[in-house]
Amino acid sequence: MSHNTFGHLFRVTTFGESHGPAIGCVVDGCPPGLELAEEDFAADLARRATGRSRHTSQRREDDAVEILSGVFRGRSTGTPIALLIRNTDARSRDYNELEQVFRPGHADFTYQAKYGLRDHRGGGRSSARETTMRVAAGVIARKYLSQHFDIRVRGHLSRLGEQEPAAFDWAAVESNPFFWPDAAMVPALENYMDRLRKSGDSVGAIVRVVAQGVPAGWGAPVYGKLDAELAAALIGINAAKGVEIGAGMASAADLGSRHRDPLGPDGFASNHAGGILGGISSGQDITCQVAFKPTSSLRLPVASIDHAGNPAQVVVKGRHDPCVGIRAVPVVEAMVALVLMDHWLRHRAQCGAGQTPP
Numbered sequence: 446m447s448h449n450t451f452g453h454l455f456r457v458t459t460f461g462e463s464h465g466p467a468i469g470c471v472v473d474g475c476p477p478g479l480e481l482a483e484e485d486f487a488a489d490l491a492r493r494a495t496g497r498s499r500h501t502s503q504r505r506e507d508d509a510v511e512i513l514s515g516v517f518r519g520r521s522t523g524t525p526i527a528l529l530i531r532n533t534d535a536r537s538r539d540y541n542e543l544e545q546v547f548r549p550g551h552a553d554f555t556y557q558a559k560y561g562l563r564d565h566r567g568g569g570r571s572s573a574r575e576t577t578m579r580v581a582a583g584v585i586a587r588k589y590l591s592q593h594f595d596i597r598v599r600g601h602l603s604r605l606g607e608q609e610p611a612a613f614d615w616a617a618v619e620s621n622p623f624f625w626p627d628a629a630m631v632p633a634l635e636n637y638m639d640r641l642r643k644s645g646d647s648v649g650a651i652v653r654v655v656a657q658g659v660p661a662g663w664g665a666p667v668y669g670k671l672d673a674e675l676a677a678a679l680i681g682i683n684a685a686k687g688v689e690i691g692a693g694m695a696s697a698a699d700l701g702s703r704h705r706d707p708l709g710p711d712g713f714a715s716n717h718a719g720g721i722l723g724g725i726s727s728g729q730d731i732t733c734q735v736a737f738k739p740t741s742s743l744r745l746p747v748a749s750i751d752h753a754g755n756p757a758q759v760v761v762k763g764r765h766d767p768c769v770g771i772r773a774v775p776v777v778e779a780m781v782a783l784v785l786m787d788h789w790l791r792h793r794a795q796c797g798a799g800q801t802p803p
């Protein structure tokens with residue numbers, strides 16, 4: 446049983462390995478008529494790509510999308526949209542010494558346990574390179590949602606190791622390499638990341654995402670709740686270790702009198718629920734946070750075992766992210782957009798397009 450397809454009516458299948466000739470995806474279920482060109486993918490893919498700042502992996506991929514099918518004269522035809530990105534800068538020799546040993550913190554051990562063999566080069570299919578195609582598919586969903594509902598899905602870092610933003614401004618987020626909403630803190634973060642990189646260590650991060658403009662009514666109780674499917678989509682991103690919807694874990698320490706979001710003629714007075722009630726969107730902003738562990742690939746030695754079970758010491762060479770959570774921001778946005786797109790089509794299938802909120 447393999448699971449490389451995501452979604453019910455807006456279905457995304459990804460394929461490819463980090464050091465194979467190419468990665469790609471097939472998006473099936475996109476409504477016809479959506480204007481789509483290869484240039485549409487560039488901005489979001491560049492936001493996620495390696496080698497765009499000194500604070501990320503220095504692997505240099507163009508990440509240029511080729512549209513192979515599903516688009517005719519600039520518009521989606523309703524048939525499967527196949528997208529391809531060729532890998533051009535894999536350096537597989539960095540992994541030569543890792544063929545027979547398991548890198549701690551990576552999926553090497555578990556892929557071997559499951560399949561009995563694995564592509565050890567760059568982690569193969571388990572590499573975060575696969576998230577490129579999530580972002581590419583997400584571009585299609587985002588474009589549709591933006592054109593049809595004015596939905597905007599935006600993410601930012603809300604924690605980098607010990608540091609949290611002291612101020613918040615969406616305008617700052619896209620103007621620094623950390624998707625950080627507090628411009629005044631950026632020089633200190635640059636310093637911190639430079640020192641971290643030189644020390645050979647890595648650090649975790651939290652990505653917060655907000656979807657604005659989602660109409661009330663999307664979500665499929667009781668086993669396809671919007672929050673449940675968002676949580677599944679987000680925890681399935683490489684290196685994700687925790688997901689919160691709305692107030693999330695902090696809800697456990699709150700009182701009901703404070704926590705419930707009062708309703709008035711002008712809407713809700715607060716949004717502890719994160720825009721979802723009973724698994725259905727409420728029309729408020731949908732808010733989630735995703736915690737990413739520190740990158741496991743370090744040049745600092747660590748104990749492991751080889752395939753025969755003998756003790757081994759692992760030193761991971763190559764070009765790695767000191768904080769993999771930074772580049773996860775566009776991936777988180779993409780997964781949210783994919784879930785929303787799928788839920789719009791499912792909502793329309795059951796309730797019709799004309800259903801309006803109270």
Ligand code: EPS
Nearest residue numbers: 463495502504567568572573574763764
């Ligand atoms: C990754 C390790 C590095 C990153 C890679 C994700 O790969 P490699 O050692 O093969 O260069 O560069 O990220 C990407 C290539 C990408 O496009 O995101 C890992 O272990 O997941």
